[in-house]
Amino acid sequence: MFFVRNISQTAIKVSINIETLIKNCEMSKASITISTIHVRFFKGLKDVKVDFIDQDATIRGCNGSGKTTLFDAFTWSLFGSDSQGNSDSKFNIKTLDKDNNVIPRVDHSVELTLGVDGKEVVIKRILKEKWVKVRGSLEPTFQGNKSEFFWNDVPKTSREFQDKVNGIIDESIFKLLSNPLGFNQLHWEKQRNILITIAGEVSDSELATGNDSFTKLLSKLSDKSLGEYKKELAAKRKKLKDAIADIPARIDEVGQGKPEQRDFDSLKQELGKQEVSLNMVQSQIDDLNKAAESVETEKKKIRDKIFELTTSTGRTKLELKQLLEQNQLDPxxxxxxxxxxxxxxxxxxxxxxxxxxxxxxxxxxxxxxxxxxxxxxxxxxxxxxxxxxxxxxxxxxxxxxxxxxxxxxxxxxxxxxxxxxxxxxxxxxxxxxxxxxxxxxxxxxxxxxxxxxxxxxxxxxxxxxxxxxxxxxxxxxxxxxxxxxxxxADQQSIESQLQDKLDFNKDYQACLKEIKELEVKLENFKAPDNQELIKKKNELSEKIDGLKTQLREEQSIIDADKRIKELSESESSYAQQIADVEKEEFVAQEFTVAKVSALESRVNKLFGDGIKWKLFTKQINGAEVPTCQLTYNGVPWPDLNTASQINTGIEVINVLSAHYGINFPIWVDGRESVTNLQETESQVINLVVSEEHKTLTVV
Structure with a gap:
């Protein structure tokens, strides 16, 4: 209820401001009227002069008699184009003879006598043919056209002439004020911009006054437009809904990747046992390695001792033999x-x-x-x-x-x-x-x-x-x-003596005995074999690695369960976020509707009963998009009959005249279709089809 009341109050303020604006404009409005129009050789009219004794005039004539041509001549004299906006290079100004050939060597001209705020102004535009006699030719030849301009009988250049005309009225405004159908034939965006310029844009801050939701909304629009904010909310809502829709698939994906449940307590106990066994085997291997090093050290000592004793016995034997040989020549x-x-x-x-x-x-x-x-x-x-x-x-x-x-x-x-x-x-x-x-x-x-x-x-x-x-x-x-x-020679005696001496040499025999004992001891030494232990160690390591791989699945299961729980819980969080976003969207839509209503109310206050302007269209999704369409008693302008189109057009001209501060002659073509013409302060020139009037007749 507050929302509707706020719009109503805004509309009242708008109405007061617009009425004041119109009154101020009417007090200072310029007035332009046509006193006479003289047309010579213009689009089939060879010599027609119309005197407008009264301010308003009605020109009757049958079809093709030149009623619209007068409007074209009026437009051409001012701006060099016809009433449809075509320049003189795009429509045929020149008059044709009975054989449809251009009548040569005649001037095509339009002379206007205007009343500008009570002062008489005579305007004349002439299109002349250029005929030049070329050397060697008996007859002059046509070399193109040229235009001449006069303002109160004073010759002017094209630029000077147009500056003078623009001093009275700009061409773009002329098109809107001279033709009842002109405004509604504009592109809707141009229509809309003109209407909003006249009525004034609705202030967001003014619209939000007294509405906390609207005030809060505007605080979020410091760096973006309302449309951008709506798109942002729509994108956020879609993202959240997509996230909710995606949750079951994501839960299923996590569930499919979740390892199969195992007895992880038993696996942990088994891992502990295997690690204890591995440590024991490693300890045994270390002990064997130390024992092997000790055995090898001892064997080296024995080999060194054997070498030492062998060297000693060899030396003893050699010394004894040399001693025997010194006493006898030895062959x-x-x-x-x-x-x-x-x-x-x-x-x-x-x-x-x-x-x-x-x-x-x-x-x-x-x-x-x-x-x-x-x-x-x-x-x-x-x-x-x-x-x-x-x-x-x-x-x-x-x-x-x-x-x-x-x-x-x-x-x-x-x-x-x-x-x-x-x-x-x-x-x-x-x-x-x-x-x-x-x-x-x-x-x-x-x-x-x-x-x-x-x-x-x-x-x-x-x-x-x-x-x-x-x-x-x-x-x-x-x-x-x-x-x-x-x-x-026989050396048996020396060898025998040597052997005898060696047999009785206690040190020599002791060395031989020790060598034999050491060799037996060396043969009895066996290096410890750790291959079985190493094999067992490798087997235990493989078992431990396998158990650790299985135990890692426990954490994967925990993570998967946690993730599934998080996804399930996030669904309610997303739902709440969607509700929050939709609430913000509702406020933004309320604001849009309020602004639409206020703006349309402000524009419609400019016009009389029955005329309404639709400045926004509601789409299927609820969005309000800009448009501009005049309706009369609920009927869109394109669907109106000719009379209603003309009358609503004159009402539009009245508003535009008040805004631009000028009354300008209105040409009503097809006046025979209108029984009661909309009232206006501007001069009205009615163009009426009348089969009984074979030539143009002013009444």
Whole structure:
């Protein structure tokens, strides 16, 4: 009720303002009338002069007698165009003879005598043909047309003449004031702009006075128009409705991606057991590795001791033999020397072979460590990649923790930024820890690879040394056989003496005994085998990885359930937001209707009873779109009969005359269709079809 009362009050104010405006304009209005019009050779009228004794005049004539031609002549004399707005280059001014040929060498002219605020003004426009006699030709030839202009018998240029005419009336206003049909033949936007200019635009602030909803609405339009705001609300409502419609599909999508429910408590217990078993196996492997290192250290000591004892016995034997040979010329001296060299080389060969075997064992242990480190590094990379792929997924339910209302978009964005920042920080820390562990493992792996390479290089070196030693041994054996094949004295006595001495040499025999004991001990040493433990460790690691993969599904299920709950709860939030938007749309529509009513009321107050202007059209969706259509007693102007169109046109001219402050002659073509003509202060020239008047007759 307040809304309707507000519009009514606005309409009363508009009415008072418009009535005051019209009265002020009438007091200072200019008046233009036609006293005479003299037409010569213009569109078939050879010489017609009409004197308007009274202000209004009626010109009768049959069809084709030249009634409309007089209106065209009047328009052409002022602006160089006919009553339809066509310039003289687009319609035929010149008069034709009986054979439809232009009558040559005549001037086509219109002379007007106007009353301008009581003063007489004589206006004349002439269209002349230019005939020029070209050299060598007997007759002049037509070279085109030229126009001449006179104002109170004073010649004027085209520009001077038009400035004079515009001083009386502008052409655009002339078209509206001289023809009752002129205004309604304009494009509706031009009609609308003129009417609003006359009546004045309705102020938004004036319309909103006393209405809190309208005042609140205007506060939201500081940087946008009402139409833009309506589009914004419509887009927001559509977005919210689309979001609600999309919720079931989104819930179904989350449900389809949700892993199958498992007994995660049992899986966690099993994971704990397997991790304990893995730690125990790893501990056993570490113990075996330490034991293997201890065994290898002990074996090396034994080999070193055997080498030391063997060297000692060889030295003792050589010294005793040399001592015996000093006491007797020895024909086997060369053979003995070769044999001595051979023994040294064989001892060296044994030592090299022992060293190579020690290095090979160390290489096996190093390669085993490399494989273990490689496996750990692969596993660590998988953890790193899994952590890198983690992404933060936001829900749609961002609410105020106090009032539980959905947060504003800018607050949601801030909260998202904070959550993203925390997530990125935690993720970066995890990646940094994994990366540091990876670098440490990689460094250990590189060190172990370097150790392995050095061991392999040493083994290769020992292999080469053994090959060289083998060659020398073979060479010495060949020399020895050659030397043995030579004839020699019997050396049995020296050998026997040497053996006897060795048999009774306590130190020598003690060394031999210790060597045998050490060799037996060396054979009994067995390196611990950890292959079964490593196999078991790998099996446990695979089981643990599988259990962890299954347990990760628990968090996926929790996240999916949480997401489904958020989507379900967001539906009611969206519904409330839609209701809020629709409320704002309702207020905006109310405001539009109020403004439409106020503007149409303001315009309609300018006109008499029966004439109404429709300035807005309501569409199917309820939107009010601009238009401009005159109706008379409820009938649109295009559907009116000729009489109603002419009378409403004159009423429009009356309003326009009041606005522009000028009364101008109105040409009413088809006057025979109008019984009672609308009253007007302007001069009226009635053009009436009368078959009994074969020539133009002024009555």
């Amino acid at each position: 086997y001296k060369r053979e003995k020397e070769i044999q001595s060299d051979l023994s040294i080389k064989e001892s060296e060969h044994t030592n090299l072979l022992t060293q190579k075997n020690d290095l090979s064992y160390s290489l096996d242990r190093s390669e085993s460590k490399i494989r273990e480190l490689d496996a750990e590094l692969v596993k660590l990379r998988e953890e790193f990649n899994a952590e890198s792929k983690k992404k933060l997924v936001f829900g749609d339910d961002f609410k105020c923790p106090t009032c539980h209302r959905p947060l504003e978009e800018e607050d949601v964005e801030k909260q998202k930024k904070d959550m993203q920042s925390d997530f990125n920080e935690d993720k970066a820390k995890s990646l940094e820890i994994l990366n540091k562990k990876g670098l440490q493992l990689k460094e250990r792996l590189e060190d172990e690879k370097e150790i392995s390479k050095n061991l392999q290089d040493k083994i290769n070196e020992k292999v080469l040394n053994l090959k060289d030693c083998d060659k020398e041994i073979k060479s010495l054996k060949v020399l020895l056989e050659e030397e043995k094949s030579k004839p020699k």
